Amino acid sequence: MTLSLDTMGLGVPVVKDARAFYTAAFAATAEDRGRQVSLDLHGTGHLALYGSGALAAEAHTDPAPADGFRGYLMTFVVRWPTEVKNVLLAAVEAGAEVLKPAKKSLFGAFSAVYRAPDGAIWKVAAPNGKDKGQVSRPAVPTETAALLGVSDMAAARSFYQALGMTTDKNYKHYADFHPGPGACRLGLMPRSTLAKDVGVQESGGDGFRAAVLHRGAGSRAEVESTLETAAGAGGRIAVAARETGEGYTGHFADPDGFLWKVTAAQEMP
Structure with a gap:
């Protein structure tokens, strides 16, 4: 069993x-x-949009929305700075709020941060400070990622390693894991550091984060073993595995309360 972030589920006020x-x-x-x-993010992962109340009900959690920083960041990685600017412009024209304008960082990368109308925070980033190749229109990501703000880096890293994830980068204030094919990258950062990185106050955050990370399992047995491993590694089973309209599904929470949904598709008769 190897956990992967196949789909990022977001709870939104109005799905349309x-x-x-x-x-x-x-x-x-x-x-x-x-x-x-x-939504297919150009082969680098998927988004699933739900009504916030429906997403919370499915996870058996209080739907009261988090006040303040939700504790996570979604990242859309492109090749060149002009692509960062173009994605940011499209987001702003569609109703996003800029938290950090597009600019070059101290380490040579180029990025911008915005808050979507549903409240989720996104960073658009390029690894280079200058365009060095053909600019894609529309911008096609090289990868997408979800970055979780955690209270204990060592504990969070150990938890995800116990679920079969392989560490890629591993620093004091940042760690991530190799993504599966077509899946989002998963990263970890201290919550206070992440809040500073995106330009918001760390305070608040109590309540439903309007996000559930999804893993597609290959069998009912894999769903059950994933929940059991998560509980044994320091997480908890939020919703026991059961049959749903989507298939055989269960939910677990990691040590920082981030919710995961694990689903095995319905078997054909």
Whole structure:
């Protein structure tokens, strides 16, 4: 069993509005799937948009929204600075709030940070400070990532390693894991450091974060073993595995309370 972030599930006030925003911001294709809208981020991961209340109910958690910083950051990585600017412009035109304008960082990268109308915070980043190749229009990401703000880096890293994830970068204030094919990268950073990086106050955050990370399992047995391993590694089972309209599904929370949904598709008769 190896955990992977196959889809980032976001709870949004109005699914139709969020669908319009994300398709405009990322030039992403969208597919309606009953209670959710699925967006393909150009083969580097998926977004699933739910009504916030429905997402909270599915995870058996209080739907009261978090006040203040939700504790996570989504990242859309492109090749060149002009692509960063273009993605930011598209997001702003669709209703985003700029938290940090597009600019070069101390380490040579180029990035911008914005808050989407649904409240999720996104960073658009390029590893280079200057365009050194052809600019893609629309911008196509090289990868997407979810960065979680955690209270104890060592404990959080050990938790995800116990679930089969392989560490890629491992520093005092940052760690991440090798992503699976077509999946989002998962990263960890101290919560206070992450809040500073995105330009918001660390305070607040109590309540539903309007985010559930998704893993597609290959079998019912894998769903159950993933939940059991998570509970044994310092997390907890939030919702026991059961049959749902999507398949055989369970939820667990990591040591910092970030929720994961693990689903094995329904078996064909």
